[in-house]
Amino acid sequence: MAGDDRVASARKALLEGVGAEIAASFPGTTRLGGQIVAALYLAEAPRSMDELCDELGRSKSNVFANLRSLEAAGIVERQRPAGARFDAYALRGKYPDVVIGAYIARLRRVVADKRALSQRALSLLGDARGSDADALRERLHDLSRKYDRFALVFEVLLPGIDGPVDLEELLDVIPPKLMDGLAKLTRGAMSATSPRRVKPR
Numbered sequence: 225m226a227g228d229d230r231v232a233s234a235r236k237a238l239l240e241g242v243g244a245e246i247a248a249s250f251p252g253t254t255r256l257g258g259q260i261v262a263a264l265y266l267a268e269a270p271r272s273m274d275e276l277c278d279e280l281g282r283s284k285s286n287v288f289a290n291l292r293s294l295e296a297a298g299i300v301e302r303q304r305p306a307g308a309r310f311d312a313y314a315l316r317g318k319y320p321d322v323v324i325g326a327y328i329a330r331l332r333r334v335v336a337d338k339r340a341l342s343q344r345a346l347s348l349l350g351d352a353r354g355s356d357a358d359a360l361r362e363r364l365h366d367l368s369r370k371y372d373r374f375a376l377v378f379e380v381l382l383p384g385i386d387g388p389v390d391l392e393e394l395l396d397v398i399p400p401k402l403m404d405g406l407a408k409l410t411r412g413a414m415s416a417t418s419p420r421r422v423k424p425r
Contacts, residue, residue: 238262239280249327250297256282257290261299265319270303270312298326318390325389328382335374342368 239259246258259280264271271279277287291313294300301316315322346364349357395403 253290253293256280256286257294260290260294264313264315270314272310272312298329299323321389321391324391332378335371335378339368339371339375342371
């Protein structure tokens with residue numbers, strides 16, 4: 225019995241931890257959505273909505289709403305096993321890789337949206353004159369420049385990562401010396417731009 229209690233406690237801790245992680249990272253998804261991700265990770269086969277409701281003790285409407293949000297994020301996929309009457313759900317890739325891939329895809333979309341927004345605002349501002357217009361133009365140019373650089377990071381360092389990806393397999397093909405070099409460069413860049421040296425804009 226003690227062993228069973230420990231298994232249940234460990235399982236509950238994982239469900240709650242993943243629930244908090246997913247809810248914090250993907251708008252429109254609640255802690256239940258993260259618990260669904262954890263349950264699907266622990267499952268040996270795709271699970272039906274009824275099975276997920278029974279396991280997590282939640283209503284069909286809540287489970288369904290979170291499944292739709294997870295599908296939209298690219299984390300969960302719907303399947304219809306041969307001969308089955310109802311859909312089943314599974315992760316679109318390995319966990320946690322699929323969540324990290326979906327988060328990178330979300331960040332990529334955010335950067336693309338903000339690049340377009342800053343350009344649209346500059347277009348609307350046009351050749352307006354005056355101190356207010358000049359100040360706003362400077363801010364918008366700065367914002368546009370920053371998002372252009374962020375987009376370049378995705379294109380150079382994370383090409384093709386726009387959804388499910390086996391990150392462990394990807395890391396395995398990167399030579400250890402290259403990883404060490406990148407880590408040193410990153411640490412050096414971070415120390416060179418520590419808060420005490422960055423001038424506020």
